[in-house]
Amino acid sequence: MIRLDNLTKVFDTPKGAVTAADHISMEVPSGEICILLGPSGCGKTTTLKMINRIIRPTSGKVFINGEDTTSLDTQDLRRNIGYVIQQIGLFPNMTIEENITVVPKLLGWDKARYRERAREMMHMIALEPDAFLKRYPSELSGGQQQRIGVARALAADPPVMLMDEPFGAIDPINRAVIQDEFLKMQQDLKKTIMFVSHDIDEAIKMGDRIAIFRAGKLVQYSEPDELLAAPKNDFVESFLGEDRALKRLNLVKVRDLASEEIGLVRPDDTLDTALQRIESYGYVNSIVMVNHKRQPVGIITAAVARTTQGHCRDHYQSVPVVVSLDDDLRKVASLMFAHDMTWVPCVDDDGRIVGQVTQRAITHHLGSRYRAHSKEDDGAALGEASPSSATKE
Amino acid sequence: MELLQYFLDNLELLGTLTLEHISLVGVAVGIATLTGVPIGIAITKNERIAKTVLYIASIIVTIPSIALFGIMIPILSIIGHGIGYLPAVIAVLLYSQLPIIRNTYTAINNVDPALREAARGVGMSQNQRLRMVEIPLAVPVIMAGVRTAVVLNIGVMAIAAYIGAGGLGTLISRGISQSDPRQLILGAVAVSVLAIIVDYALLALQKRLTPKGMERAAAAT
Numbered sequence: 369m370i371r372l373d374n375l376t377k378v379f380d381t382p383k384g385a386v387t388a389a390d391h392i393s394m395e396v397p398s399g400e401i402c403i404l405l406g407p408s409g410c411g412k413t414t415t416l417k418m419i420n421r422i423i424r425p426t427s428g429k430v431f432i433n434g435e436d437t438t439s440l441d442t443q444d445l446r447r448n449i450g451y452v453i454q455q456i457g458l459f460p461n462m463t464i465e466e467n468i469t470v471v472p473k474l475l476g477w478d479k480a481r482y483r484e485r486a487r488e489m490m491h492m493i494a495l496e497p498d499a500f501l502k503r504y505p506s507e508l509s510g511g512q513q514q515r516i517g518v519a520r521a522l523a524a525d526p527p528v529m530l531m532d533e534p535f536g537a538i539d540p541i542n543r544a545v546i547q548d549e550f551l552k553m554q555q556d557l558k559k560t561i562m563f564v565s566h567d568i569d570e571a572i573k574m575g576d577r578i579a580i581f582r583a584g585k586l587v588q589y590s591e592p593d594e595l596l597a598a599p600k601n602d603f604v605e606s607f608l609g610e611d612r613a614l615k616r617l618n619l620v621k622v623r624d625l626a627s628e629e630i631g632l633v634r635p636d637d638t639l640d641t642a643l644q645r646i647e648s649y650g651y652v653n654s655i656v657m658v659n660h661k662r663q664p665v666g667i668i669t670a671a672v673a674r675t676t677q678g679h680c681r682d683h684y685q686s687v688p689v690v691v692s693l694d695d696d697l698r699k700v701a702s703l704m705f706a707h708d709m710t711w712v713p714c715v716d717d718d719g720r721i722v723g724q725v726t727q728r729a730i731t732h733h734l735g736s737r738y739r740a741h742s743k744e745d746d747g748a749a750l751g752e753a754s755p756s757s758a759t760k761e
Numbered sequence: 762m763e764l765l766q767y768f769l770d771n772l773e774l775l776g777t778l779t780l781e782h783i784s785l786v787g788v789a790v791g792i793a794t795l796t797g798v799p800i801g802i803a804i805t806k807n808e809r810i811a812k813t814v815l816y817i818a819s820i821i822v823t824i825p826s827i828a829l830f831g832i833m834i835p836i837l838s839i840i841g842h843g844i845g846y847l848p849a850v851i852a853v854l855l856y857s858q859l860p861i862i863r864n865t866y867t868a869i870n871n872v873d874p875a876l877r878e879a880a881r882g883v884g885m886s887q888n889q890r891l892r893m894v895e896i897p898l899a900v901p902v903i904m905a906g907v908r909t910a911v912v913l914n915i916g917v918m919a920i921a922a923y924i925g926a927g928g929l930g931t932l933i934s935r936g937i938s939q940s941d942p943r944q945l946i947l948g949a950v951a952v953s954v955l956a957i958i959v960d961y962a963l964l965a966l967q968k969r970l971t972p973k974g975m976e977r978a979a980a981a982t
C-alpha cells in the first residue's frame with residue numbers, strides 16, 4: 369500500500385517559487401495500479417519521484433505499507449521500489465544481463481541466484497534469454513529496451529513499482545501488446561503500482577484507479593468507470609473527452625449486463641415457431657438455433673421463417689455472431705454495428721448459450737450512471753458550463 | 762645519405778635516449794592521471810570550484826616551458842634538485858593537468874542525466890554510481906585527455922634537456938651548441954615520430970578500455 373499525506377513540492381526557480389505538487393493526499397491499496405493522469409506540467413512526475421526521493425518533498429509524507437519512508441535509508445528504500453524512468457535509462461556500458469541484475473547485485477544476492485533471476489525475467493517479458501542476455505542495450509530496438517527497463521525494475525521482486533510513462537516511446541501497436549503483457553504479469557505479481565501517463569485510453573485500460581492532476585493539485589481520484597461516469601468538474605470532463613461514454617464500453621464486461629432471457633429454437637422446431645419467437649422476443653432479423661447442449665449451430669432469418677414451411681434443421685444459415693462473458697462492451701457494440709443487430713447472444717467457456725446482451729441494455733447501463741450523477745448535484749450542474757462550451761475555451 | 766649513416770651509427774644512443782624520454786613522460790603523465798582524474802571528478806560537485814580549478818590549469822599551460830624550468834631552479838635547489846629529472850617531471854605533471862582534468866570533468870558532467878537518475882533510482886550510492894556507471898561511460902573521453910597530455914609533453918620534454926633531464930632533447934640541444942645539423946635533425950625527427958607512434962598506441966588502448974556496449978556510440982562521435 370502506498371499512502372501520500374499532504375505531499376508538497378515547491379521548486380525555487382529564478383522566476384519565483386513553482387508549486388509542482390500541492391498537498392497531494394491519496395492512497396493506493398496493495399496490488400492495485402494507480403494511474404497519475406493529467407496535462408503536461410501538472411506535477412505527475414514530481415509526485416512520483418517524491419515517493420522514491422529522487423525529488424525531496426518540501427513537506428508532507430509518504431507511507432509504504434504503513435511505514436513512514438522518511439525514517440528509512442534512501443538507498444534501501446529505492447532498492448525496494450521498482451523504478452521505470454520515462455527515458456528507459458538502461459546502462460549502455462552493461463549487458464542486458466548486468467542491467468537486469470543490477471538491483472539484486474546491490475542487494476547482495478549470490479551469483480547463481482541473480483543469474484537465474486535474469487533468465488526468469490527474460491521469460492516473463494517474452495524475450496529469448498540466450499539471444500539477448502549477453503547483448504548491449506544499443507543492440508536492441510526501442511520496444512525491447514523498454515521491456516528490459518521493466519524487467520530491471522521487477523528483478524528484485526519489489527512490492528512497489530513506480531513507472532513514469534513506461535510505454536511512451538513505443539509505437540501504438542507494440543504499446544498495446546506490451547500493455548497486455550504487463551497486465552497479464554500483474555495478475556500474478558500483484559504489485560502496488562504508481563503509473564504516470566498522459567494517455568487517457570492507457571489509463572482506462574491499465575488503471576484500477578485514476579488520479580487526475582491539474583496544476584499541481586489532485587482533482588479527482590476514482591475508479592475508471594466512476595471517473596468516466598461522474599467527472600467531478602468541467603476540467604476533468606473536457607480532459608476525458610466528449611467520447612467518454614464510448615470509452616466506458618471498454619470497462620464493462622458482457623457478464624455485467626447480460627440477461628439470461630433469450631429466445632432460441634431447436635432443430636426440431638418448426639419455422640412457424642421460429643417466426644413466433646422472433647416476434648415475441650422483438651428480434652427484428654433472426655433467431656439462434658442451438659443443439660441439445662445449447663451450443664449455437666446457426667440462425668433462422670425472419671425472411672425465411674415467414675416464406676417457408678418446414679423444420680428449422682433444414683433451413684438454418686451460417687454460424688451466428690456470439691460473444692463470451694469476458695468480452696468488453698466495446699467489442700459487443702462493434703459487432704452489433706457490423707452485423708446490424710440489436711442484440712447478441714453470449715456463450716460460456718464451453719460455448720453454451722447463457723443469455724444475451726441488447727443494445728438497449730448497453731445504452732441503459734451507460735445512461736443510468738449519468739442520471740444518477742446529475743441527480744446528486746443537479747444544482748451545480750445547471751450552473752456549470754456545458755461540455756461543448758468548455759472545450760471551446 | 763650522410764644522415765642515414767649517422768642514424769645507423771648512433772642507433773644505440775638513440776634507443777637509450779628514446780627510452781629515457783618515454784619513461785620521463787610516462788612517469789609524469791602517469792602521476793598526472795592519478796591526480797587529474799580524481800580532481801576532475803571532485804570538481805563536478807561544485808561549479809564555482811570547477812571554474813577556478815580549470816582556470817588555474819589553463820594558466821599553467823600558457824607558461825612557456827623554459828620559463829617554468831627557470832622558476833623551478835631556485836625553488837627546487839633548496840632540496841638539491843634545481844635541475845635534472847625532478848623539475849622535468851614536475852613541469853610535465855603540471856602541463857598534463859589541464860587536458861586530463863578538463864576531459865574528466867566534461868565527461869562526467871556530460872553523462873546523460875537520465876542514466877544518472879536511473880542509477881539513483883535503482884539505489885546505487887554515490888560511489889557505486891561513479892564506479893559502475895559514470896566512470897565507465899567517461900573512460901573514452903578521459904583517455905582522449907591522457908593522449909593529448911602525452912603528445913603535448915613529448916614535445917615539452919625535448920626542451921627539458923636544457924636542464925639536464927636527458928631524453929631525445931639531448932640530441933637537439935647538442936646539435937645546436939655544436940652546430941651539428943645531423944644531431945639536430947635526428948633528434949627532431951625522433952621526437953615527432955615518437956609522438957605519432959605513442960598517439961596511435963594510446964588510441965588503441967583507448968578503444969580497448971571503451972565499454973563494449975558503447976563502441977557504436979563512441980564511433981558516432
Ligand SMILES: Nc1ncnc2c1ncn2[C@@H]1O[C@H](COP(=O)(O)OP(=O)(O)OP(=O)(O)O)[C@@H](O)[C@H]1O
Nearest residue numbers: 379381386388407408409410411412413414415566
Ligand atoms: N527541477 C525543477 N525545477 C523547477 N521547476 C520544476 C522542476 N521540475 C519540474 N518543475 C516544474 O514543476 C511542474 C511539474 O512538473 P512535472 O515534471 O511534475 O510535470 P508532469 O506532470 O510530469 O508533466 P509531463 O507530462 O510533461 O511529464 C512544471 O511546471 C515544471 O516546470
Ligand SMILES: [Mg+2]
Nearest residue numbers: 412413414564
Ligand atoms: Mg513527467
